[in-house]
Amino acid sequence: MKITYTGRQVELVPAQLKKLEAQFAKTGKLLDGKGDCEIHVVLSLQRHLQRAEATVNYFGHELVGLASDSDLFTAIHSAAQKLEKQALKARAKWRDAQRQPRKAEAETGRAPAESEAESQSALHIHHVNHHERRKPMTLDEALLELDQSRGYLVYRDALTSRVCVLIRRRDGHCDLVET
Secondary structure, eight states: OEEEEEEESOOOOHHHHHHHHHHTHHHHHHHHTTSOOEEEEEEEEETTEEEEEEEEEETTEEEEEEEEESSHHHHHHHHHHHHHHHHHHHHHHHHHHHOOOOHHHHHHSSOHHHHHHHHHHHHHOOOOOSSSOOOOBOHHHHHHHOOTTTOEEEEEBTTTOOEEEEEEOTTSOEEEEEO
């Protein structure tokens, strides 16, 4: 953090410069984490008012704290507080803009929009190969064959030679649909 000052009709002694640096130290700590910052402080006197203007260029945004008072250090303190509020706001905006949910992207390795469209179309349609000759089964064999992950089984009944669908319900029981 580098603090430069310009005094227009105002001269500061070294003890006052130390107080000036102490006023802007907290703002410097807020902004230093993101690169080198330089605070430029302009002190001026207009009639009976002391004016303090502090400027910082923070990632292309100029943060400005203006204050005026009859006492020079009250004006500097007010300008430092205003600059600190702006620094907190700019830092929060920068931090929040960088955060994005990456939960779905990290799991699948794809963008969330692609995985949603793919999962909707792929989860609901299951094709059965009718050309493949399968051995007919009894109901007991079909119950043993029923897959937990899919939740249904299409098979040909051994007794009636009809196509049947065995569906597992959420409560654990099964439904049998015969054609």
